[in-house]
Amino acid sequence: MIKIENLSHAYAKQRVLDDVNLHILKNERCALVGRNGAGKSTMIHTMLGLIPLQVGSITLGGISNKKQDWKKVVSYLPEKFNLYPHLTGEENIRFFASLASKKLDEESIDEKLKLVSLHEARKDQITTYSKGMLQRLGLAIMLYYDSDIIILDEPTSGLDPVGRKEILAIIKSLTNKTIMMASHHLNEIEEVCTHVAYLEKGKITKYSIEEFLSVDLKERQQA
């Protein structure tokens, strides 16, 4: 589903990604792990075409990321995103849904709001929402696009334990999606991910979650 081959990226003289190869198969949930500055954002942004591809190739759902079509198979939820504060939860999802298609799929909007437990609060202005509710609304908007591949950048960043648990439960329920999720939290990786892509010194090693949890603790603490 996600195929990265011989990907290298450098800023000025600093080589951040060095001949990276990574295959994420259908319905795998793969954490992207690495210390601050390891190159996680560089990799995600290159995959999404937000920064130009220097060396290598990336295919998403079988489509080269050089073509525009790949956008139909991938949804991305950045760590920080902007919603419209003067609108309700439902109006926000409707607004973003209208960017995807002219005819709104009301049933799907309803279903996504239920999935993220915001159906009751859908008519409330989002200025009254907690951080966790806003993050769940972001997930609902992203899920409206119904892409096979989902890329999440630190989806529980800044949330309290309850908010974190709610987000993780939603991600875990997405069993028919292929997910790549940048994360620094070993407990959440253990809870929701099937695999780990460990980025260190420009190289990636992919582990099954069981393998990753059994590798040297010192190595894991660097995540």
Ligand SMILES: Nc1ncnc2c1ncn2[C@@H]1O[C@H](COP(=O)(O)OP(=O)(O)OP(=O)(O)O)[C@@H](O)[C@H]1O
């Ligand atoms: N636009 C840029 N110009 C120059 N150097 C950059 C640029 N963006 C990132 N870097 C450098 O590239 C390296 C990798 O950065 P990147 O943001 O990809 O890492 P990261 O793993 O996402 O880090 P974090 O966990 O802190 O978000 C860092 O040393 C960073 O300073």
